[in-house]
Amino acid sequence: MNTYLLFKSLHLISVISWMAGLLYLPRIFVYHSQNNTQPVISDVFKVMERKLFFYIMTPAMVLSWLFGLLLIHEIGFEQLGQTWMILKLIFVVILTIYHFYLGRILGQFKLDVNTHSHKFYRFINEIPTLLLILIIFVVIFKPI
Numbered sequence: 001m002n003t004y005l006l007f008k009s010l011h012l013i014s015v016i017s018w019m020a021g022l023l024y025l026p027r028i029f030v031y032h033s034q035n036n037t038q039p040v041i042s043d044v045f046k047v048m049e050r051k052l053f054f055y056i057m058t059p060a061m062v063l064s065w066l067f068g069l070l071l072i073h074e075i076g077f078e079q080l081g082q083t084w085m086i087l088k089l090i091f092v093v094i095l096t097i098y099h100f101y102l103g104r105i106l107g108q109f110k111l112d113v114n115t116h117s118h119k120f121y122r123f124i125n126e127i128p129t130l131l132l133i134l135i136i137f138v139v140i141f142k143p144i
Contacts, residue, residue: 022095022099
């Protein structure tokens, strides 16, 4: 079996799952911030947010990194010196920081100390989309 294609497939599946969570969790935050004063509804959002973050997003992020590193091992670590790979890794690190930032916000909602409006969450919801576009173009076109 071709391990490169196996790792590439598993990497793509993991990334798609991770991205789905990165795009959906801020959307839940939008609705949660709009209904924060209603305890029953707020509690439902807390459960949804926690399960999405800990049972889907975080394992998908870990698997994305794992299979990505296995892919780098398969193609050779000298690829790390190429500009496209450096750019991709920078963007993925930013996505990872964003992931943990969402986890911090999740903790604020859990403690009922959210300080942001629904407009803020609508705005930050665009960050993973922009990074995804940049990553795809860098990987496909391999500029520089």
